[in-house]
Amino acid sequence: MSEITVGLGARSYPIIIRSGILENIGAELKKRKIAKRYAVISDDRVAQLFGKTLMDSLDREGLDSELITFAHGEANKNLATVGALASALASKGFDRKDGIIGFGGGVAGDIAGFVASSYMRGVEFVQVPTTLLAQVDSSVGGKTGVDIPEGKNLVGAFYQPKGVFIDSLVLKTLPEQELLGGLAEVIKYGVIRDREFFDFLVHNRERILQLDPAVMEKTIATCCLIKADVVAEDEREGDVRRILNYGHTIGHAVEGASNYTIIHGLAVSIGMAAAARLACLKGVLPEGDRDRIVRALDDYGLPTSVPAELDRSLIKKYLLTDKKVVGGKVHYVLPTAIGDTVISADVTEQQIDIVLG
Numbered sequence: 001m002s003e004i005t006v007g008l009g010a011r012s013y014p015i016i017i018r019s020g021i022l023e024n025i026g027a028e029l030k031k032r033k034i035a036k037r038y039a040v041i042s043d044d045r046v047a048q049l050f051g052k053t054l055m056d057s058l059d060r061e062g063l064d065s066e067l068i069t070f071a072h073g074e075a076n077k078n079l080a081t082v083g084a085l086a087s088a089l090a091s092k093g094f095d096r097k098d099g100i101i102g103f104g105g106g107v108a109g110d111i112a113g114f115v116a117s118s119y120m121r122g123v124e125f126v127q128v129p130t131t132l133l134a135q136v137d138s139s140v141g142g143k144t145g146v147d148i149p150e151g152k153n154l155v156g157a158f159y160q161p162k163g164v165f166i167d168s169l170v171l172k173t174l175p176e177q178e179l180l181g182g183l184a185e186v187i188k189y190g191v192i193r194d195r196e197f198f199d200f201l202v203h204n205r206e207r208i209l210q211l212d213p214a215v216m217e218k219t220i221a222t223c224c225l226i227k228a229d230v231v232a233e234d235e236r237e238g239d240v241r242r243i244l245n246y247g248h249t250i251g252h253a254v255e256g257a258s259n260y261t262i263i264h265g266l267a268v269s270i271g272m273a274a275a276a277r278l279a280c281l282k283g284v285l286p287e288g289d290r291d292r293i294v295r296a297l298d299d300y301g302l303p304t305s306v307p308a309e310l311d312r313s314l315i316k317k318y319l320l321t322d323k324k325v326v327g328g329k330v331h332y333v334l335p336t337a338i339g340d341t342v343i344s345a346d347v348t349e350q351q352i353d354i355v356l357g
């Protein structure tokens, strides 16, 4: 069991990591008196797998609640889904004293958080993440939102939850590709902030891939701790929080150019390898560290090059809608060593062409 605090003054909140906590979410929420009634927002797959466990736990504590679902998948992380969910909340009579539980992967959490930030101009929100990616990254830090045709996450809000409740036992049913996607974000933390953690990930690969409970708890807790630290320092990504976007500039563009057939975590892996190559090309990252980053991703079975069939000019078009663009200049998060980064806009189109391959 680990408990980590995201330190944001009066808006601070706990991340509680405990095997089996899913069956006790009702008790956790009752103790914390977050809302009087809850809307559990989840995708159809998660609802089918774990909906009953969560709803029973709320019911046992006498907490009135409704499960509201949307069709799974990034293609549904859009404004139409937000509209449908808001209408469902209104028609079921949810009011300002009620709360929303984001239950599922990053797609469910990002959508539920955005609905919570805007329904009746804001209602209370908690996160119960069920993918590795959501447990180590998306449920923490308050970035919520949806995609529009012009690009990823272009409409959203910073809106912090009141708590994050993580049960690593639910990862047992996760499809392999989804586990790998989460591992890409896990490796990201090692590269941007913690060389020792990167080495731990390299040395414990087999145990991680087998979801060894002790190793998973350490892994999830370390990622949450790094993210909590960064978010506490720079909640709205004015400065240091940009490091969490390592691999995402090219990664998001690859996701968009693939019409979201490449899932987020795998696109981020491609983006991290590309950014490491770019850093080396610019002379800010030694070749040895570049090779270790690419090899670590590769050894986990993650992709490290841009698929040949993707349209390079479309990728470059999507790069321009990155939220780190300032004055038309794309800013890249470049590793300078394993554990450290620099942000640079001093990148030529020719260098981008080289790393896109």
Ligand SMILES: NC(=O)c1ccc[n+]([C@@H]2O[C@H](COP(=O)([O-])OP(=O)(O)OC[C@H]3O[C@@H](n4cnc5c(N)ncnc54)[C@H](O)[C@@H]3O)[C@@H](O)[C@H]2O)c1
Pocket: 043, 044, 045, 046, 049, 072, 073, 074, 077, 104, 105, 106, 107, 108, 110, 130, 131, 132, 133, 134, 137, 138, 139, 140, 141, 142, 143, 144, 153, 170, 171, 172, 173, 174, 175, 178, 181, 182, 264, 265
């Ligand atoms: N807000 C943030 O800070 C942040 C951070 C990282 C990623 N994201 C976003 O998160 C999204 C990706 O999230 P994701 O990778 O979790 O994908 P996802 O939410 O689409 O979940 C992947 C699939 O796994 C299923 N699933 C979820 N939990 C399961 C379980 N325990 N067992 C079996 N199946 C399960 C889901 O139904 C879905 O089909 C992207 O939209 C990305 O932009 C946001």
Ligand SMILES: O=C(O)C(=O)C[C@@H](O)[C@H](O)[C@H](O)COP(=O)(O)O
Pocket: 137, 141, 143, 152, 153, 185, 237, 241, 244, 245, 248, 323
């Ligand atoms: O929390 C953050 O900050 C991140 O950048 C985490 C990323 O893993 C995540 O994918 C995030 O949603 C990307 O944000 P965006 O601002 O580039 O859309």
Ligand SMILES: [Zn+2]
Pocket: 137, 185, 248, 264, 268
């Ligand atoms: Zn991400």
